[in-house]
Amino acid sequence: MKISDIPEKLQEIQREDRFRKVQDLRMITASLGRDRAGKEYIVFNSNDYLGMTHEKEVEEAAREAVSFGTGSGGARLTSGAVFELSDLEKELASFKHKEDAVVFNTGYMTNLGVLYALAGPGDVIFSDALNHASIVDGCRISRAAVKVYPHSRMDALEKLLKETPVTGQRFIVTDGVFSMDGDVADLPSLVKLKEQYDACLIVDDAHATGVIGETGRGTAEYYHMEGIDIQVGTLSKSLGSVGGFAAACRPVTDYLRNCSRPFIFSTSIPASAGAAALTALRLLERNPEKYMGALRRNTKYMKEKLREAGISFLPGDTSIIPIVMGREEAAMEYAARCRERGILLSAIRPPSVPAGTSRIRLTVTAAHTREQLDRAVEVMAECLADNA
Numbered sequence: 001m002k003i004s005d006i007p008e009k010l011q012e013i014q015r016e017d018r019f020r021k022v023q024d025l026r027m028i029t030a031s032l033g034r035d036r037a038g039k040e041y042i043v044f045n046s047n048d049y050l051g052m053t054h055e056k057e058v059e060e061a062a063r064e065a066v067s068f069g070t071g072s073g074g075a076r077l078t079s080g081a082v083f084e085l086s087d088l089e090k091e092l093a094s095f096k097h098k099e100d101a102v103v104f105n106t107g108y109m110t111n112l113g114v115l116y117a118l119a120g121p122g123d124v125i126f127s128d129a130l131n132h133a134s135i136v137d138g139c140r141i142s143r144a145a146v147k148v149y150p151h152s153r154m155d156a157l158e159k160l161l162k163e164t165p166v167t168g169q170r171f172i173v174t175d176g177v178f179s180m181d182g183d184v185a186d187l188p189s190l191v192k193l194k195e196q197y198d199a200c201l202i203v204d205d206a207h208a209t210g211v212i213g214e215t216g217r218g219t220a221e222y223y224h225m226e227g228i229d230i231q232v233g234t235l236s237k238s239l240g241s242v243g244g245f246a247a248a249c250r251p252v253t254d255y256l257r258n259c260s261r262p263f264i265f266s267t268s269i270p271a272s273a274g275a276a277a278l279t280a281l282r283l284l285e286r287n288p289e290k291y292m293g294a295l296r297r298n299t300k301y302m303k304e305k306l307r308e309a310g311i312s313f314l315p316g317d318t319s320i321i322p323i324v325m326g327r328e329e330a331a332m333e334y335a336a337r338c339r340e341r342g343i344l345l346s347a348i349r350p351p352s353v354p355a356g357t358s359r360i361r362l363t364v365t366a367a368h369t370r371e372q373l374d375r376a377v378e379v380m381a382e383c384l385a386d387n388a
């Protein structure tokens with residue numbers, strides 16, 4: 001595309017009602033935000049599942065670590081090797097029952113970094129159709145062949161595994177919890193297939209860590225099984241910070257540190273981000289019931305209240321609640337109406353979800369109060385009546 005074509009491209013985006021604008025918000029608590037005009041919103045579009053961004057000990061750890069510098073000064077292999085990130089790697093590895101972990105700067109960069117470093121010509125990546133964009137982009141830059149199987153269709157995956165010639169390594173890559181539908185990957189079948197076809201199984205637990213499994217360890221704990229070879233995750237959701245990680249056996253993590261360009265060539269997250277995530281992880285490990293229990297109770301309560309109000313949503317075991325509206329405009333208008341009345345929800349439309357399945361995606365967190373949940377359902381029901 002020529003730069004001079006951009007204005008026309010933008011007009012096209014505007015004509016199709018797809019033009020997006022950033023709307024600033026200052027979070028007062030983990031579930032309440034205020035815009036620049038001072039208007040307050042109850043927030044249901046955040047992935048801060050456990051409310052860790054505003055947990056006192058997490059804030060204090062970050063504040064204390066700022067005294068070691070606001071930035072890290074460089075990439076980990078050069079100057080940005082702050083203590084907190086290495087400590088965090090050790091504890092993430094143990095949390096995920098792996099030998100080691102590598103911290104990247106975001107979850108997005110982790111998927112790019114893992115797939116770029118490990119998959120290449122001769123290899124084949126088998127990827128779920130609803131995988132997150134960062135996995136899709138990681139597949140693209142890997143130079144491996146990519147086969148996409150329909151969402152969670154294990155029969156289709158098996159057929160592809162059987163039919164696709166491979167000279168190198170097979171990789172199966174999937175979200176653990178799918179971000180837009182809130183459903184959980186079929187790990188038992190994936191592990192069976194990866195063993196049968198000698199594949200390497202990569203599971204991205206961005207929305208699973210701190211959310212599913214009795215103690216928040218994610219997809220493997222949810223199914224009470226091991227079998228994931230490389231566990232990808234983010235620090236930006238239930239761990240209340242920013243960054244990402246890959247946990248695996250030691251040769252894989254050493255290889256990533258040596259050969260993954262997003263790890264090598266980007267200034268690392270600062271000590272404060274590492275300290276925040278490390279403290280959040282410790283709080284979760286020390287008292288899973290406090291955080292996971294609150295998340296589960298709030299999610300159950302919200303789902304019951306939505307049902308009572310006649311608002312239907314896709315079923316699932318997570319705190320992602322998708323309300324499918326179909327048309328893009330319907331989802332956009334509904335989110336805008338709720339916003340006017342102080343409730344922030346996400347309107348999700350193509351390309352994030354398939355055409356015709358535009359939806360409202362709301363996330364319940366451990367930080368929401370009962371009053372906030374009640375108020376949200378009240379507003380959502382009113383707005384639904386307006387929509388009709």
Ligand SMILES: Cc1ncc(COP(=O)(O)O)c(C=O)c1O
Nearest residue numbers: 106107108132175179206234236
């Ligand atoms: C499955 C999945 N992986 C990775 C990411 C990216 O993580 P981060 O926001 O830390 O870059 C997301 C973010 O929404 C996600 O849903």
